[in-house]
Amino acid sequence: MDKYYLTTAIDYVNGAPHIGHAYEKILTDIIARHYSQRTDNMFFLTGTDEHGIKIQKTAAAQGKTPKELCDENAQKFKDAWKVLGVDYNRFIRTTDEDHERIVQKIFKKLVDKGDIYKHEYEGWYCQGCECFLNPKDLTEDGLCPDHLKKPEVVKEENYFFKLSSYKDAIIKHIKDNPEFIVPSFRANEVINQLEDIQDISVSRNKANVGWGIDVLDDPEQSIYVWIDALSNYITAIGYDTENPSEQFKKLWPVDVHVIGKDILKFHSIYWIAILMALELPLPKHIFAHGWITIDETKMSKSLGNVVSPTSVLENFELQYPDAFRYYMATSAPCGRDGNYSDQDFKEKVNAHLANSMGNLLNRSLSMLVKYFDGEVKAEFLTGRSKEAESLLRTALGTVKIVENHFTHFEIQEAAQEIISLVDATNKFVTDNAPWTLAKEEKMTECGQVLATVLEVMCVVASLIYPYCPNIAADMAKQLSYDLSTKLDDITIENIKAGKLISKEDIFPVFLRVDSELADKSKAKA
Numbered sequence: 001m002d003k004y005y006l007t008t009a010i011d012y013v014n015g016a017p018h019i020g021h022a023y024e025k026i027l028t029d030i031i032a033r034h035y036s037q038r039t040d041n042m043f044f045l046t047g048t049d050e051h052g053i054k055i056q057k058t059a060a061a062q063g064k065t066p067k068e069l070c071d072e073n074a075q076k077f078k079d080a081w082k083v084l085g086v087d088y089n090r091f092i093r094t095t096d097e098d099h100e101r102i103v104q105k106i107f108k109k110l111v112d113k114g115d116i117y118k119h120e121y122e123g124w125y126c127q128g129c130e131c132f133l134n135p136k137d138l139t140e141d142g143l144c145p146d147h148l149k150k151p152e153v154v155k156e157e158n159y160f161f162k163l164s165s166y167k168d169a170i171i172k173h174i175k176d177n178p179e180f181i182v183p184s185f186r187a188n189e190v191i192n193q194l195e196d197i198q199d200i201s202v203s204r205n206k207a208n209v210g211w212g213i214d215v216l217d218d219p220e221q222s223i224y225v226w227i228d229a230l231s232n233y234i235t236a237i238g239y240d241t242e243n244p245s246e247q248f249k250k251l252w253p254v255d256v257h258v259i260g261k262d263i264l265k266f267h268s269i270y271w272i273a274i275l276m277a278l279e280l281p282l283p284k285h286i287f288a289h290g291w292i293t294i295d296e297t298k299m300s301k302s303l304g305n306v307v308s309p310t311s312v313l314e315n316f317e318l319q320y321p322d323a324f325r326y327y328m329a330t331s332a333p334c335g336r337d338g339n340y341s342d343q344d345f346k347e348k349v350n351a352h353l354a355n356s357m358g359n360l361l362n363r364s365l366s367m368l369v370k371y372f373d374g375e376v377k378a379e380f381l382t383g384r385s386k387e388a389e390s391l392l393r394t395a396l397g398t399v400k401i402v403e404n405h406f407t408h409f410e411i412q413e414a415a416q417e418i419i420s421l422v423d424a425t426n427k428f429v430t431d432n433a434p435w436t437l438a439k440e441e442k443m444t445e446c447g448q449v450l451a452t453v454l455e456v457m458c459v460v461a462s463l464i465y466p467y468c469p470n471i472a473a474d475m476a477k478q479l480s481y482d483l484s485t486k487l488d489d490i491t492i493e494n495i496k497a498g499k500l501i502s503k504e505d506i507f508p509v510f511l512r513v514d515s516e517l518a519d520k521s522k523a524k525a
């Protein structure tokens, strides 16, 4: 694999990040880290969407300039991603100078080509969606079905994009490429939406929406926020209408846009038509994840149940974000909705990360110290039992299965395979009872069992790394294992003969979390 380029949606900065934003960024970071184990050229883009009427109004209500509000909130997103270990290559803000300049050129190119034209228009604009709604999509009371607010009637002379002329080509592309939209069950939804697609307004009158990028040569108009926002995927890596950068040539087309199911239409219809109009290759995949609820309830400001992602770490006094990352990434099968609850979080991470995985490593290393003073003897690495050989083959097989799940963006499913490998290894320990072998003075057999387990744990460290980078690093440290090993280079010959560890260097990689902490912090709040 020569490169992997992946992006998240860029978040609106009218508020602070919440657990839903975090879910997407964590999923994408996990995919990014996985691909960094498969190529040296991985590029991970995220950022913030800063223009439009929603930001303009929120800033006015708070007595701030839009830029002040954007600066304040963009920083909160960056801070949260740092705490959560979201390790992007670029954080683009749509107010960045290079982005604004290129968006103007993109718009001009489409005007020059005749894909964008001027037109007098009247329609229903929902500020929450930042788009015009089709009257047939409104509720019986004339409200936006997603935001349950009355859209505003807008009558303006705007620029329009000839979306309708790309309809057939988009439908064909979706049908010809069954893996283009992931999960595939969403492709039909998009095809239905395409059936009655019309040209879209792509600018607003500056007098009504002042906070946006000016149309070149027509400063009375500002560029529609979705055209501005979607373009980030190419501006961030150096697209230019005349002279695209070397980086752009290397990275484009994007391997995957990771987005929420609510904005699939913008990505699989509007964005694809723009790329077709710009004559650029299309994304390889658009992965639409599901939504996260809190205690099975939709998050909303009015219900007061909006959860800040970093508060989970604070409430459980977690030093690392690993457990939260693991929990979020495994909260739903590919593309389905997931849920966060304190109780479930505690139970799952204690069971998987502390009891199954952490304890297995800790017990095995402790036995190696107890029976062999931490030394792996040469005879522990040869003449293993059939069962041990079979477990080692399963470990190598799991690497391939996990890779295959990642190819299909099945992040929860991949984690389940890793935990199954851990479970099989725990069973191997129970079945072979190294403590009994030691009691019976069958020391070589005992050492072989332990060395086999430690070997599997090296593979587990590599596989769990995208989800839990700190835990993986702590595992690798105690195993003297090189965590930068690429997945293709993983072997079952990582443990070498010689002294592996001393008693004082053994430490638990994950301590059980305590739900009482969260309860107390809720009571305080």
Ligand code: MSP
Pocket (backbone or CB within 6 Å): 008, 009, 010, 011, 012, 019, 020, 021, 023, 024, 049, 229, 230, 258, 259, 260, 261, 262, 263, 290, 291, 292, 293, 299
């Ligand atoms: N600014 C646009 C995206 C432009 S991309 C060129 C936007 N912003 S958003 O802040 O409303 O949402 C950002 C991302 O967070 C979207 O992919 C959205 O689906 C996701 N989520 C917002 N709430 C969510 C949940 N409760 N659960 C999971 N993801 C959610 O849309």
